[in-house]
Amino acid sequence: MRFELDATDKKILVELQGNARVSHQELSERVGLTPTPCARRIRILEKAGVITGYSANIDETAVGFGFSVFVSVQLDHQIDDRLINFEREIKLMREVVDCWLMTGKRDYLLRIAVVDLHEFERFLTGRLTKVAGVASIESSIPIRRVKQQMARLF
Numbered sequence: 001m002r003f004e005l006d007a008t009d010k011k012i013l014v015e016l017q018g019n020a021r022v023s024h025q026e027l028s029e030r031v032g033l034t035p036t037p038c039a040r041r042i043r044i045l046e047k048a049g050v051i052t053g054y055s056a057n058i059d060e061t062a063v064g065f066g067f068s069v070f071v072s073v074q075l076d077h078q079i080d081d082r083l084i085n086f087e088r089e090i091k092l093m094r095e096v097v098d099c100w101l102m103t104g105k106r107d108y109l110l111r112i113a114v115v116d117l118h119e120f121e122r123f124l125t126g127r128l129t130k131v132a133g134v135a136s137i138e139s140s141i142p143i144r145r146v147k148q149q150m151a152r153l154f
Contacts, residue, residue, distance in 0.1 A: 003045075003048045003049070003050050005050070005153075005154070008031055008032070008033065008041065009041060009045065009050075010153060010154055011030070011031040011032075012027065012031050012038065012041055012042065012045070013045070013050070013051075013153050014153060015027055015030050015031060016042075016051070016054075017150050017151065017153065020054045020055075024038060024039050024042075057150075060097075060113050064115055065113040065114060065115060066115075067113070067114050067115060067116050067117065067119070067120065068111055068112065068113055068114075068141075068142055069111070069112045069114070069120050069139050069140070069141055069142075070109065070110070070111055070112075070139070070140045070141075070142065071109070071110040071111075071112055071124075071128070071137060071138070071139050071140075072102075072105075072106035072108070072109055072110075072137070072138040072139075072140075073086075073106060073107055073108040073109075073110065073128075073134055073136075073137055074105065074106050074107050074134075074135050074136045074137075075107045075108075075133045075134060075135055076133050076134075076135040077133065078107060082132075082133040083101070083107075085131075085132055085133060086107075086108065086131055086132075086133055086134070087099070087101075089131045090108075090110070090131075093123075093127060093128075095112050095113060095114055095119075095120075095123045095127075096110050096111070096112055097111050097112070097113045098110065098111040099111075106138070120139075124137070124139070
């Protein structure tokens with residue numbers, strides 16, 4: 001179900017997406033409300049599931065995982081057991097930072113974050129290819145990120 005956002009809700013979301021640590025006082029000033037109504041709106045957005053949590057953005061390069069690889073995976077069969085098993089295994093792999101079930105020729109798209117090409121090779125040959133049901137894998141190495149955004153707000 002879609003939550004209807006008004007202009008003030010959108011301002012709040014833009015500000016929080018830019019800095020979730022902003023004080024209620026400062027946030028209320030930026031969006032043109034007093035602190036109490038601003039805090040109330042935040043609680044409503046949280047309760048409605050529009051705001052799903054708060055986190056810190058981590059620079060993967062700064063913590064040693066600056067090498068990303070996009071991996072497309074095709075399973076041998078698209079049946080419930082294979083999908084469930086693959087997803088369960090992927091959730092246990094710390095190298096996989098994003099996993100999407102896809103339409104088209106490939107079943108899954110993964111983003112892998114590793115130290116370097118050698119670690120990716122060990123991950124690929126030692127873990128990913130050993131998951132039951134994996135029929136084929138195609139890897140792409142990104143050159144540079146052109147755009148990064150937390151979420152589309154409007």
